[in-house]
Amino acid sequence: MKLHSVVGSPNCRRVEAVANHLGQKLDIEYHDFFAGDLRKPEYLALNANGMVPLLADGAFTLWESNAITQYLADKAGSDTLFPRDPQRRADVVRWQCWELSHFNKAFGTLAWETVAKPTFNLGPTNHALVEIMRDNLKRFAAVLDRHLADRDYLVGNGITIADYSMITPEKFKEAIPFDWAPFANVNAYFERMRKVEHWTRTAPANPAETGRKPKAA
Ligand SMILES: N[C@@H](CCC(=O)N[C@@H](CS)C(=O)NCC(=O)O)C(=O)O
Secondary structure: EEEEEEEOOHHHHHHHHHHHHHOOOEEEEOOOOOHHHOOOHHHHHOOOOOOOOEEEEEOEEOHHHHHHHHHHHHHOOOOOOOOOOOOHHHHHHHHHHHHHHHHHHHHHHHHHHHHHHHHOOOOOOOHHHHHHHHHHHHHHHHHHHHHHHHOOOOOOOOHHHEEEOOOOOHHHHHOOOOOOOOOHHHHHHHHHHOOOOOHHHOOOOOOHHOOOOOOOO
């Protein structure tokens, strides 16, 4: 299976971490975000959104990172990362939907506006949006904090694909303008998850190559 990816992309890292956890070998093709590779007609023919990650399994192509994690876990027949039991499975999907729509929408937007844009010269920070997303993150971090009060992982007693989804923007956690202090359970959860080897292995070998085609690829 081939994964179209960009070095350091949080959404690609979540897919790569799941593949690592499953012991699946993905053939990764890196694209240069800054050179406009994702807007080239040949890439848009694969994903009209012009985004990564994109999985190609033979003629079957799939975009949306959470869908890809579900597909990889099902292909591997994993009953732990993506349980078969209907209620546990729905619980995993619920947290993946929630992180995408709420928690990481706020967290990811703060990271984009206040870290990525100034770092990579990608235009002015939208301060009004930062304020809205800061309020949203406060609201949803409280929900996650309550959920994690008596558990180490989102669903059941072990890691599921939902955990890799939740911690996707962890690299930016301390860099965004947000007070995490009131959310001790969220902080402990991120500390636990960010040390998981399947995740740490997805960090760029050379951070200077973030967004660019790596020399070794
Ligand atoms: N909901 C999508 C989001 C994908 C996404 O935002 N990918 C970023 C990289 S992390 C991207 O390709 N951005 C290029 C762009 O927005 O033009 C997913 O989870 O796969």
